[in-house]
Amino acid sequence: MSKTETPSTSPEKAALEVAFTYHAPGGTQPPRFEAVRDAGKKLAETILDQVPDCPERQQAWDKVQEAVMWANAGIAREQARRQRPQRTAA
Numbered sequence: 812m813s814k815t816e817t818p819s820t821s822p823e824k825a826a827l828e829v830a831f832t833y834h835a836p837g838g839t840q841p842p843r844f845e846a847v848r849d850a851g852k853k854l855a856e857t858i859l860d861q862v863p864d865c866p867e868r869q870q871a872w873d874k875v876q877e878a879v880m881w882a883n884a885g886i887a888r889e890q891a892r893r894q895r896p897q898r899t900a901a
Contacts (some may be wrong), residue, residue, distance in 0.1 A: 834887040843886050851879035 836844065855875045862868040 829888050829891045832891065834891060836887065837890075840886055840889075842884050847879055847882045847886070851875050853880075 825881060855872060858875065862871060864879045
């Protein structure tokens with residue numbers, strides 16, 4: 812945040828609104844969410860089938876879940892990001 816920006820007008824404040832607001836799915840989003848979940852599920856199933864029960868398998872499982880979550884968050888927040896000003900480097 813620059814010295815001239817206040818918390819209520821800063822790009823970070825706008826980013827907070829995007830990150831912590833419910834974004835109802837619409838348009839092409841539901842099938843895109845499903846495609847991401849299906850791909851994640853397929854990868855998770857492959858990991859469970861091919862990797863022995865070990866800490867690394869659990870890490871891989873967790874990362875697949877995390878990737879699906881972040882990918883779907885990106886889809887959900889897409890419209891809100893288009894409507895807010897972009898953050899600029901200070």
